[in-house]
Amino acid sequence: MIRRVRLYTATVPMATAFDHATRSRRAAESLLVQIELDGVGGWGEGAPRGYVTGETLDGAVRAVGNRDPAALAERIDWRTFEGAVASVAALPPGALAEGPSAAAAMEIALLDAVCRSHGRPLADVLPVLDPPAGVVRDGPTHVSLVIHLAQDVPSVLDALAPQTVAALRHVKVKVGDPSHAVRRLAQARARLPRETTVSLDANGAWTVRDAERIAAGLAGAAWVEEPLAPRSWTELARLRKATGLSVMLDESCTTPADVRTAVATGAADHVNVRLSKCGGFLAAARLALRAHELGVGCQLGVHVAEVGPLWAAGRTLATEWGLWRTVEAGRADEWFPTPLTRPVFAVDRSLYRVRALSGPGTGVEPSGELLRHTRCLATWEPRGAWQEAA
Structure with missing residues (x-):
């Protein structure tokens, strides 16, 4: 065949x-x-x-x-x-x-x-996993605004129209130096509605001592993503217990076994699910279901600069399931001015929402x-x- x-x-x-x-x-x-x-x-x-x-x-x-x-x-x-x-x-x-x-x-x-x-459509594949009825949803999905490390937080947020700021459900702020993280968080919180959640993503760059030192200044963060070196299970558990910080795993979590370890050690509250790092569409969906069963929150993430099939498959999970704490859509429209797919990558940047793709398969070529x-x-x-x- x-x-x-x-x-x-x-x-x-x-x-x-x-x-x-x-x-x-x-x-x-x-x-x-x-x-x-x-x-x-x-x-x-x-x-x-x-x-x-x-x-x-x-x-x-x-x-x-x-x-x-x-x-x-x-x-x-x-x-x-x-x-x-x-x-x-x-x-x-x-x-x-x-x-x-x-x-x-x-x-x-x-x-x-x-x-x-x-x-x-690719959505018709998902019933093979027998997801719980409460997981399945329909309709447009809100997506996160991600502010990368070289961007100035006030400049990004102040450039948005008031109705866009009001529509934001979640903002992720990339951070490096721990002391700068506190400042970037404060800048974001000062410009966003109270109900808009904000997370920080350290990409494994901090030490336990760094995180403990600034923990009091991170009270306005919904969670900190991958604060320590990947798979620092004992240190992550210690950090959560000592500071009360909510932790999301990304690089640390690529398989259901990682989710089980995170729960068993007390290392995390949430995981970032990305299709490529998890092994594909069904593998990522399985990991998300397992995390959901264990009471761990899930973010549906993307790798930077996905060119087509990956973000399209992720769009299916984003719009078909409702277990996601947050959803990232990527920025192919900004990174690639000449479209890489038919139909073109599209996000409603005025409301930060995406709709399901139509057509058979992933919906793009x-x-x-x-x-x-x-x-x-x-x-x-x-x-x-x-x-x-x-």
Whole structure:
């Protein structure tokens, strides 16, 4: 049933950089996978980030190339939509590729192709996970405003129209130096309605002593995201107990096992769920459901500079489920002035809301602009091995 698989890398310059405490990104770097069934193609994306999962772009390409699509095809029940989806959901860890970003690219491409071949939206995949009735929702979803490290908090917020400020449900402020974090939080709180929550994201740059020293000044924060080095379970638990700070995990939490460890050690109140770091659409959804069951709050996040299939798949989770404390939509409209997808990336910046995408699969396809910045590295066809592109 799988007629062809192509591997691409996409490197797209960003119109503006995005900075946080440990990195500055000036170009998108994604792995793209195209899977063709009988006359229908699906696209998937992974965003390898060494500081999150230890993956590199080249390594993710090799991870996909080490798998035999023919063996994968034999595991899929192609007779019905439900059968194909159930088969993908039942694949064991590592079946698609080793490494979460590589697996995400393969999984999203495969689900996109299956959905398109049956004329079904990606949302129709989610019932395979049997989510609780209270999780399912419908309608527009509010998204966060994210202020990165190089941006001045007062300048960003003062430039917004009053109705936009009033509509904001959540603002995330990237922070570096702990003493500056207190000031940036105070600047945000002074300009936002009381009901608008504010979080700080330290990207693992603080020490326990740093966080304890400034804890009193962080009382206005709904939570602090990844304050310490990833997987500092004991130190995070100590920090929460000593200061009362609410902690969200990001780099520390990529699997359901990480969620269990966080709960068992008392290390976190919330987790940031991102599709690429979690291994794909279904993997991220499973992690969110597990966190929800354990009483841990969930943020649906994005990796900086997702070029299309990733943010589109995330948009499905954002608009179909209501368990999210906050939702991030990304800023592809600002980073890539020439659209990378058809239809174009869209966020209502006046109300900070997004709507569900329409159409089969993820609802998007690469534009000519995105394809112009891609490089095809290898192709697989039945009865053959992977062939490197000329």
